[in-house]
Amino acid sequence: MLQTELAGVKLSNPTILASGIMGVSGASLSLIAKNGAGAVTSKSVSLEPRKGHPNPVIVTYAQGMMNAVGLSNAGIKDALPEIGYAVKNAGVPVIASVVEFKAENFGPLAKEISKANPAIIELNLSCPNVNDEFGKPFSHDPAAAEWATRAAKRNTRIPVFVKLSPNTPDLIEVARAVKSAGADGITAINTVGPGMQIDIFARRPILSNKCGGVSGPAIKPIAVKCIYDIYKETKLPIIGTGGVTTGADAIEFIMAGASAVAMGTGIYYRGLDIFAKVCKEMQEFMEKEGFSSIKEMRGIAHEG
Numbered sequence: 326m327l328q329t330e331l332a333g334v335k336l337s338n339p340t341i342l343a344s345g346i347m348g349v350s351g352a353s354l355s356l357i358a359k360n361g362a363g364a365v366t367s368k369s370v371s372l373e374p375r376k377g378h379p380n381p382v383i384v385t386y387a388q389g390m391m392n393a394v395g396l397s398n399a400g401i402k403d404a405l406p407e408i409g410y411a412v413k414n415a416g417v418p419v420i421a422s423v424v425e426f427k428a429e430n431f432g433p434l435a436k437e438i439s440k441a442n443p444a445i446i447e448l449n450l451s452c453p454n455v456n457d458e459f460g461k462p463f464s465h466d467p468a469a470a471e472w473a474t475r476a477a478k479r480n481t482r483i484p485v486f487v488k489l490s491p492n493t494p495d496l497i498e499v500a501r502a503v504k505s506a507g508a509d510g511i512t513a514i515n516t517v518g519p520g521m522q523i524d525i526f527a528r529r530p531i532l533s534n535k536c537g538g539v540s541g542p543a544i545k546p547i548a549v550k551c552i553y554d555i556y557k558e559t560k561l562p563i564i565g566t567g568g569v570t571t572g573a574d575a576i577e578f579i580m581a582g583a584s585a586v587a588m589g590t591g592i593y594y595r596g597l598d599i600f601a602k603v604c605k606e607m608q609e610f611m612e613k614e615g616f617s618s619i620k621e622m623r624g625i626a627h628e629g
């Protein structure tokens with residue numbers, strides 16, 4: 326009943342671990358799979374190691390979370406064995422997320438990450454909290470996004486999904502551009518903002534980077550609209566991401582046009598087994614409402 330497919334990759338259920346949360350080691354990716362996820366995404370990795378921002382890098386508030394981790398990662402050389410471990414042991418498809426700061430570098434990075442044989446490669450073109458160092462994210466510029474996607478596609482046979490940002494008025498142009506460059510699917514969305522929180526007693530911003538990407542329930546309606554628009558424009562497979570914590574949220578994403586639903590911040594609200602919980606809630610809804618497959622619900626909100 327919950328089976329779904331992403332560019333030929335079969336998932337036993339549509340819940341996925343989003344990139345950046347519990348996704349650094351092969352062991353933690355496998356642990357999330359044991360908690361019911363239909364696929365797991367590794368933390369974005371770049372060709373060279375990156376230190377990221379100093380602490381504090383995460384702060385929560387009533388309806389969400391803000392992070393400015395700054396894409397800290399050990400680099401592709403150290404990430405390959407971890408992703409390889411997850412590919413062998415997780416028992417579900419592994420999505421390997423990659424990030425770079427020059428469009429042409431997505432070529433060699435796609436080639437390297439393919440050595441771990443993930444089911445899907447996800448290009449993170451959309452991290453909002455590194456803007457100051459690197460200029461506009463690729464996902465704000467259709468030409469740059471197209472170039473990065475083409476570079477990756479030329480260097481791998483593994484399906485490539487491109488992760489887009491809600492923080493641009495040109496989302497649809499960018500989606501169109503990555504489709505024309507051969508993207509096999511789109512992940513939407515990355516965090517919103519950036520936003521800022523101020524500690525009123527310390528009288529300064531809480532995050533060391535001052536601002537960070539906003540995730541969690543607060544951003545869900547923005548994600549739904551982005552998924553809806555991207556589906557309408559491209560009909561590509563979509564991994565919907567952004568604020569999902571319940572089965573009802575996941576169903577909403579599917580009805581907007583997603584084929585699967587990734588969750589990150591939701592783990593903070595409902596625990597590691599959020600994946601199994603969301604699946605159970607989706608199933609209950611489907612039985613009650615007379616749906617027998619994800620496919621049947623996908624994009625149904627466009628019919629009204």
Ligand SMILES: Cc1cc2nc3c(=O)[nH]c(=O)nc-3n(C[C@H](O)[C@H](O)[C@H](O)COP(=O)(O)O)c2cc1C
Nearest residue numbers: 343344345369392449515540541567568588589590
């Ligand atoms: C602490 C943290 C780290 C993240 N790191 C990454 C990352 O490395 N790569 C990426 O593509 N997205 C990253 N994200 C964004 C998430 O994958 C996701 O797109 C976003 O948080 C919205 O989904 P959510 O509300 O379910 O968390 C990160 C999010 C958080 C909260």
